[in-house]
Amino acid sequence: xxxxQPNLFxxxxxxxxxxIKPDVNAQPAFSHNDIPFLPGLNGQEAFPDISDYAKxxxxxxxxxxxxxxxTCGQVVFGSGNLKSPLLIIGEGPGQDxxxxxxxxxxxxxQLLDKILQAAEIERxxxxxxxxxxxxxxxxxxxxxxxxxxxxxFLEAQIRLIKPEIIVCLGSLASQxxxxxxxxxxxxxxxxxxxxxxxxxxxxxxAALLRNPSYKRPVWEDFKSxxxxxxxxx
Ligand code: SF4
Numbered sequence: 001x002x003x004x005q006p007n008l009f010x011x012x013x014x015x016x017x018x019x020i021k022p023d024v025n026a027q028p029a030f031s032h033n034d035i036p037f038l039p040g041l042n043g044q045e046a047f048p049d050i051s052d053y054a055k056x057x058x059x060x061x062x063x064x065x066x067x068x069x070x071t072c073g074q075v076v077f078g079s080g081n082l083k084s085p086l087l088i089i090g091e092g093p094g095q096d097x098x099x100x101x102x103x104x105x106x107x108x109x110q111l112l113d114k115i116l117q118a119a120e121i122e123r124x125x126x127x128x129x130x131x132x133x134x135x136x137x138x139x140x141x142x143x144x145x146x147x148x149x150x151x152x153f154l155e156a157q158i159r160l161i162k163p164e165i166i167v168c169l170g171s172l173a174s175q176x177x178x179x180x181x182x183x184x185x186x187x188x189x190x191x192x193x194x195x196x197x198x199x200x201x202x203x204x205x206a207a208l209l210r211n212p213s214y215k216r217p218v219w220e221d222f223k224s225x226x227x228x229x230x231x232x233x
Contacts, residue, residue, distance in 0.1 A: 037158045037178055037195060038151055046155035051084055053160050054152070060133055066133035066149040070143070073095030075097045080159065086126040086229050087163035088112075089154070089173040091204060092142055098135040103128050103159070106166030109207040112169075115218065119226040127161055127233070131155065131176045147176055158197075164232055166197055167225055177201075189221045191228075200225060 002151045050056045063069065076093040079102050088104075090179040097108030104112050122177050128185045132142045132150040142150075154176070158166070168174040174182045177199060178192065184201055202221035203214045 008089045017229075031197060035195070037197075038155050038177060041148075041155050043155070046152045048202055050156060051160070053157075056156050059109045060153050063133070063141060063153070066146045068092075068132060068136055068146055068150075071137045074101050074132040075099055076103050076130065076135070077133050077153070078127060080123070080127035081105055081125050082127060082161055083166035084126045084161070085166070085232050086121070086167065086225075087158065087161055088126060088128045088132045088167045088169060089177060090128070090169045091206075092130045092132040093135040094139055094206075095135065103180055104128055104205075111205040111208060115222050118219070119222045121226060121229060127163070129157060129172060131172055135151070141172065147172070164197055165225065165228055166199045168199065168201040170207060173204075174201040188217060189224065191224070198228060 034043060036046065047056060047059065050059070057077050061075045063075060069075070071222050072093070076097050090108075091101060091102060094106050094108070096109070097103055105110070113123060116126075131147055131154060132151075133153060136146070166177060168177050171182070173186045174184050174187060178187065178201060182201065182204060185191050188200075188202045192201065200221060202225075205218075208214045208218060
């Protein structure tokens with residue numbers, strides 16, 4: 001199956017001025033507070049005493065709080081610019097990520113790179129992580145208890161990075177960050193605001209590899225993300 005549509009993520013820069021123009025001025029400054037960011041999460045469990053990202057990452061890399069650590073190669077905590085206003089959240093590491101210790105480096109990651117490049121967003125300028133930091137065996141979906149356990153790290157990452165934009169890639173990230181009831185097909189492309197942070201969901205690049213018809217809506221979503229990102233970066 002030819003999964004490539006080489007021109008779809010290479011549309012002209014000129015086009016961006018014609019796209020959706022979110023009301024970027026209507027949002028308050030980022031204001032994370034004592035209320036947990038993630039729905040259903042107990043903030044007291046999300047390492048509230050840790051204010052240093054390196055300490056949090058070290059804790060994560062030595063974590064074995066759920067069964068996923070016993071089958072993965074290493075903990076893939078996240079990568080990129082901790083000062084970025086843009087945080088991208090995927091589902092969990094796959095085989096390539098498990099080997100390299102970096103999120104989104106396999107085929108789906110390469111497609112994400114292409115999308116980011118087309119949207120003129122430099123990957124090294126943003127931060128990328130996953131809902132769970134250890135690869136589920138056979139790339140299965142993480143179980144709810146694993147998501148809950150690892151969500152403590154995601155909550156702490158959000159608290160320390162203080163992103164102004166969160167992009168949820170796929171159903172699991174959307175359900176973890178936005179609401180457990182979210183259906184990605186209905187929610188994608190819509191901007192939400194929570195604690196001064198703008199949140200948007202779109203399809204996971206791995207879903208695009210399986211279903212190339214998702215490429216158009218993802219590109220529409222990323223053009224909107226680009227416009228908001230450029231307005232604040
Ligand atoms: S998936 Fe998360 S909670 Fe589970 S062992 Fe890995 S780092 Fe710890």
